[in-house]
Amino acid sequence: MSECNGIILNTFNALEGKTIKALQEGSCFPDESNPAPIFCIGPVMSLPGGEKDENGCLSWLESQPSQSVVLLSFGSLGRFSKTQLTHIAIGLEKSEQRFLWVVKVLSHDSVGGFVTxxxxxxxxxxxxxxxxxxxxxxxxxxxxxxIALVKEMKIALALKETENGIVSATELGDRVKELMDSEKGREIRETVLKMKESSVEARSEGGSSYVDLNRLTLLWKEKDHLSLLSPNTPLLSNFYG
Incomplete structure (x- = not known):
């Protein structure tokens, strides 16, 4: 990787400053005098919209108070045993919080916590x-x-597994309740809201990700990788929506 023209990362300075600095200074390539430049252009995310409300989930969310619902989503490859599914169901009930276990409703106003x-x-x-x-x-x-989310960024709570690799109903219920209804949960919410503001600033004109994307564009032009585009193509104005 040190021999590449550059390394593109979907992150931003305020989120992973320590790691980014180590990469920029070449700490990951101690034997290289000129490590590959780093381009942090994130956060790059898919835009919401177009979801069908076949099961009434979105309609139910619309009827809930702002930031009152816990969302659970484990990705397209997330799989659990029957035992674990039972613990999840009981744990959510124990938490005494509104919850929705689906795949795509993260941007809704009523969502106030995310089990991920x-x-x-x-x-x-x-x-x-x-x-x-x-x-x-x-x-x-x-x-x-x-580890980064819990220990370094401090925007998440960690779940503990049993010796059998199961997250118990009590553990899940306690952590969800802590996230939604405790002083520590409020501190985490305040921290992640500040990080949200930083992510917007990073993508705005003059922000760290905007600047890195501009550097990347110039590099591509120098390498003649953008030969099919006209010199006036507004790349930056379109990239972040």
Whole structure:
């Protein structure tokens, strides 16, 4: 990777400043005098809209108070045993909170908390909406993401598993209730709302991600990778919607 023309990352300075600095300074490439430049252009997220309300989920959300619903989503590959599903159901009931267990309703105003598998796209969407999280990693890099969310960024609570790898109903219920109805939960919410503001600033003109995207555009032009585009193509104005 050190021999690349550049490395593009879907993140932004305010979110992962320590890691980005280490990459920029070449700490990850100690044997290279000129490490590849880093371009942090995030958060890049899919835009909401066009969902069908076949099961009435969106209609139900519309009837709920602002930031009162806990959303559970574990990605397209998230799978649980029958035992774990039972614990999830009982735990949600124990939390005494409104909840919705679906895939795509994250941007709704009534959502106030997010139980997530810590996939990076889901994390960026939660930050973009200012939602505090309960971190439940399942596979791949999600366990590392959980550590960053809980320990470094302080925008999520961690779930503890039993020796059998099960998150108990009591554990899930307690963490969801803590997220939605405790002083620590309010502190996490305040932190993630500040991070939301930082994500908007990063993508605005003059922000860190805007500047990096401009640098990347210039690099591509220098390498003649944009030969099919006219010199006046408004790349930056369209990229962030």
């Amino acid at each position: 598998h810590c996939g990076w796209n889901s994390v960026l969407e939660a930050i973009g909406e200012g939602f505090p999280m309960v971190a439940w990693p399942l596979y791949a890099e999600q366990h590392l993401n959980k």
